[in-house]
Amino acid sequence: MKDMPTKERILYAALDLFAKKGYDGVGVDLIAENAGLKGPSLYRHYKGKEDIFNSLIDLVAFHYEEGFGLKKKLEEFPDSMDELIENAMERIRFTMHDDIVRKTRRILAMEQFRSKRMAELATRYHVENLQQTYAGIFAGLMERGMLRKDDPELLALEFVSPVSLLIHMYDRQPEREEEILDKIGKHFEHFVKVYAKSHSGF
Amino acid sequence: MKDMPTKERILYAALDLFAKKGYDGVGVDLIAENAGLKGPSLYRHYKGKEDIFNSLIDLVAFHYEEGFGLKKKLEEFPDSMDELIENAMERIRFTMHDDIVRKTRRILAMEQFRSKRMAELATRYHVENLQQTYAGIFAGLMERGMLRKDDPELLALEFVSPVSLLIHMYDRQPEREEEILDKIGKHFEHFVKVYAKSHSGF
């Protein structure tokens, strides 16, 4: 943290503070202090507070699209429903505990109405990306006869919605983590029971 | 609006403004102006800005628990799955378009991390109340052999999650209302197809 370039340090300070108190709840002096300099010096690196915010969103958007989001797990296609659930569970645990992802979600929740861009980002991350990812996987599983034939996008929505809702709940009430993980587990179990075909069934 | 008592008018002005720009984005002078008086005069009715906010939350919480929330539709038990869906669809359309409910949801989204109370309220409204309501209905429908026997709470979560998620999406992007209502419709159709037993099946 100490050895990062200043411009980047500012963004991480902003991420932390905006996630705690929201955009309007944080002054530039406080951001500066958390980045190890004085308020006015911020303007050597950014044009203003709004610019800091936008750059921060650029950063987390890049992180999201590139990193943990899709590419890693999308290539290794699951060989069974159990493996699919295992993978999903792993991604959920990561998503819940990773510091940057968590702070990003909090900012997205608080600032989703600030601009059209924020609204679209929130929808993309909380709904569309997840749904698309699993729709693709489900389509493949259906072809291989491992999943009941149905509209893959619809099934993906059924699969993803309870998870998304419960993760929002975890963000608000992290003390209920155990209960929430249990509910997600039950949901997955149920999903397999209802939609999976036994692999030896031909 | 003009003929309301001042104390109430202030709350509705606050509801409107907080829903647009969030708690920290609105000054007391602006609230006062929208209620038809000057900033300092607010203090004849409330102890301060925080007090206005808390009173507003008290009001909408009361509205919610009492009014549209449960009592009306819970007593008239649905006689078929189709009727259940019809009722649910009607409630969704109301929830989406009612001004007060919509503004309440926006405030809940933006201020969910402001206090423990706000966090609990958000979870209650977006998850627990809906889930409980439908868990009760589903339990009844299962007893009458109209719904596949399963854990009613789990089934309620499956039923409610996509709706809740899509309504959040509507709040952010109301221009996508048509698409969203269509998805909710498809979800209900799917739910009936998967879980309902034909009534003449005995």
Add this chain to the structure above:
DNA sequence: TGACAATGAAAACGGTCGTTAGCTATAATA
């Protein structure tokens, strides 16, 4: 060495924040 760009800090800007004090008009109460 001298010129120069980069990066910091201090001082100060006008504006807005939530809040308090003090005054005035009206309405209810004795």
Add this chain to the structure above:
DNA sequence: TATTATAGCTAACGACCGTTTTCATTGTCA
């Protein structure tokens, strides 16, 4: 009618807001 509580106003408070100006320090390159 005299008194008192109510509810509005203006003025003003100190604190903080985002931002600009000005100056000092540094390291780079000619």
